[in-house]
Amino acid sequence: xxxxxxxxxxxxxxPPGGKRLPAAERRRQLIGIGLxxxxxxxxxxxxxxxxxxxxxxxxGLLFNYFPTRRDYHLAIIRAAMRRMSRIAEPPDxxxxxQRIKVVxxxxxxxxxxxRDPYVxxxxxxxxxxxxxxxxxxxxxxxxxxxxxxxxxxxxxxALELLVAGWLGFVEETILTWVNKPVMPRHELVRxxxxxxxxxxxxxxxxxxLPGSPA
Amino acid sequence: xxxxxxxxxxxxxxPPGGKRLPAAERRRQLIGIGLxxxxxxxxxxxxxxxxxxxxxxxxGLLFNYFPTRRDYHLAIIRAAMRRMSRIAEPPDxxxxxQRIKVVxxxxxxxxxxxRDPYVxxxxxxxxxxxxxxxxxxxxxxxxxxxxxxxxxxxxxxALELLVAGWLGFVEETILTWVNKPVMPRHELVRxxxxxxxxxxxxxxxxxxLPGSPA
DNA sequence: TACGCTTGTTGAGCAACGCTCAACGAATGA
DNA sequence: TCATTCGTTGAGCGTTGCTCAACAAGCGTA
Numbered sequence: 001x002x003x004x005x006x007x008x009x010x011x012x013x014x015p016p017g018g019k020r021l022p023a024a025e026r027r028r029q030l031i032g033i034g035l036x037x038x039x040x041x042x043x044x045x046x047x048x049x050x051x052x053x054x055x056x057x058x059x060g061l062l063f064n065y066f067p068t069r070r071d072y073h074l075a076i077i078r079a080a081m082r083r084m085s086r087i088a089e090p091p092d093x094x095x096x097x098q099r100i101k102v103v104x105x106x107x108x109x110x111x112x113x114x115r116d117p118y119v120x121x122x123x124x125x126x127x128x129x130x131x132x133x134x135x136x137x138x139x140x141x142x143x144x145x146x147x148x149x150x151x152x153x154x155x156x157x158a159l160e161l162l163v164a165g166w167l168g169f170v171e172e173t174i175l176t177w178v179n180k181p182v183m184p185r186h187e188l189v190r191x192x193x194x195x196x197x198x199x200x201x202x203x204x205x206x207x208x209l210p211g212s213p214a
Numbered sequence: 215x216x217x218x219x220x221x222x223x224x225x226x227x228x229p230p231g232g233k234r235l236p237a238a239e240r241r242r243q244l245i246g247i248g249l250x251x252x253x254x255x256x257x258x259x260x261x262x263x264x265x266x267x268x269x270x271x272x273x274g275l276l277f278n279y280f281p282t283r284r285d286y287h288l289a290i291i292r293a294a295m296r297r298m299s300r301i302a303e304p305p306d307x308x309x310x311x312q313r314i315k316v317v318x319x320x321x322x323x324x325x326x327x328x329r330d331p332y333v334x335x336x337x338x339x340x341x342x343x344x345x346x347x348x349x350x351x352x353x354x355x356x357x358x359x360x361x362x363x364x365x366x367x368x369x370x371x372a373l374e375l376l377v378a379g380w381l382g383f384v385e386e387t388i389l390t391w392v393n394k395p396v397m398p399r400h401e402l403v404r405x406x407x408x409x410x411x412x413x414x415x416x417x418x419x420x421x422x423l424p425g426s427p428a
Numbered sequence: 429t430a431c432g433c434t435t436g437t438t439g440a441g442c443a444a445c446g447c448t449c450a451a452c453g454a455a456t457g458a
Numbered sequence: 459t460c461a462t463t464c465g466t467t468g469a470g471c472g473t474t475g476c477t478c479a480a481c482a483a484g485c486g487t488a
Contacts, residue, residue, distance in 0.1 A: 042343060044258065119347075129256060133333075157394070157396035158396055158397060161387060161390055161391060161394075161396055161397075162387075162405070162409075164386055164387065164390045165383045165384070165386045165387030165390070165409070166383060167386060168382040168383050168384075168385055168386025168387065169379045169380060169382050169383035169386070169413075170379070170382075171382055171386075172378055172379045172381060172382025172383070172385075173375060173376075173378065173379030173382065176375055176378045176379065177375060180371070180375075182371035182372055182375055183372060183375075191376075195376075195379070195412075195413050198409075198412035198413060198415070199383075199409050199412060199413075201412070
């Protein structure tokens with residue numbers, strides 16, 4: 001027999017409103033809490049204790065949904081990356097010649113708003129960890145595809161390499177710029193666009209065939 | 215010099231009869247072990263237990279040299295970054311017009327050889343960590359200076375932003391290329407050099423962007 | 429109401445880790 | 459020989475990731 005759960009410890013329990021959730025929902029809740037906490041601190045400082053406290057559950061229950069803390073972190077990263085790709089993708093009704101600019105603008109906006117969690121992921125965990133690196137690589141490939149589609153260029157290995165590199169350029173530039181905005185925003189976007197065009201200039205890559213529909 | 219072989223090369227197991235070392239030397243030894251371990255795994259997986267075991271000392275002693283584990287990690291990062299800047303800097307006798315190429319070649323070589331530890335540092339330390347970010351920023355500024363000197367350009371805020379961004383481009387490109395070498399090495403170097411010149415071009419006018427808005 | 433099955437949930441407890449601290453002992457000088 | 463310095467030890471504490479046996483809420487069936 002256990003003691004009355006409502007009066008055992010002061011402040012340890014959150015309202016019992018969230019009792020016994022369906023598995024999928026509990027999972028989503030936990031990932032959501034992780035994403036939110038990620039805006040405040042690096043993944044490494046997100047403890048099982050705090051997450052479970054915020055969710056109003058026991059520490060043990062978290063391990064029912066994620067075998068290890070690492071798995072929980074991976075799930076958070078996946079969610080964050082998926083969110084990023086979704087944001088970067090421009091709507092269908094954007095005219096051909098403006099798509100790339102829209103993609104850049106969205107990416108800048110995303111990094112401006114979610115700078116800390118993004119850095120916490122890309123720079124914070126991505127290294128030395130094979131699985132995280134894989135997740136990051138997948139997200140980057142998505143972005144490369146989005147950019148190439150926006151450019152109306154057919155993907156080739158060399159071109160993909162260049163665009164991936166350009167993404168690194170964009171990331172570094174924006175993060176540096178956020179800390180020290182040496183130029184207005186629209187000019188930064190223009191700079192990034194110019195750099196992309198200069199980098200993927202056709203003379204540096206094999207000519208591709210015309211006629212790829214958008 | 216010393217009774218102890220003093221691991222002039224990391225990787226050498228210090229004999230269990232580890233003797234009373236001078237403070238500075240012990241410090242260097244511990245950082246050396248950290249650098250060596252960093253080639254095998256991310257910093258987060260380097261435990262005090264293992265480092266002290268390899269050094270042949272007690273766990274407690276490590277905290278005599280580094281107040282916390284984090285401080286120890288920071289010392290490792292600083293050492294690694296210093297090493298990188300030192301490597302990238304070209305010798306004085308390189309002719310003006312080849313300096314930038316040499317810098318790139320050295321950087322490529324460095325990332326090829328030390329890919330894992332580099333990634334483990336730049337991408338792999340506790341993210342969102344202000345001090346780590348500061349160390350990284352400092353190293354990046356060093357590299358920007360080296361590149362600008364090699365280019366013979368005077369530093370301006372905008373130019374520094376561009377070169378910093380180009381470093382991101384280089385990093386991303388090389389790391390992608392290492393995983394999937396879609397072109398020979400010299401071509402990669404050429405590509406990186408071209409990208410740099412295109413990016414810092416004194417007038418980066420968009421050549422023929424259709425309907426590019428101002 | 430009673431019974432049983434499924435499954436979300438608990439909480440005590442273990443192991444590993446970072447970290448502290450009082451004390452030890454090798455080197456050194458007087 | 460004694461005292462001082464300082465590199466070093468090792469027991470031990472608090473926290474944290476993680477396990478596991480048991481509990482209880484929902485639900486069908488009778």
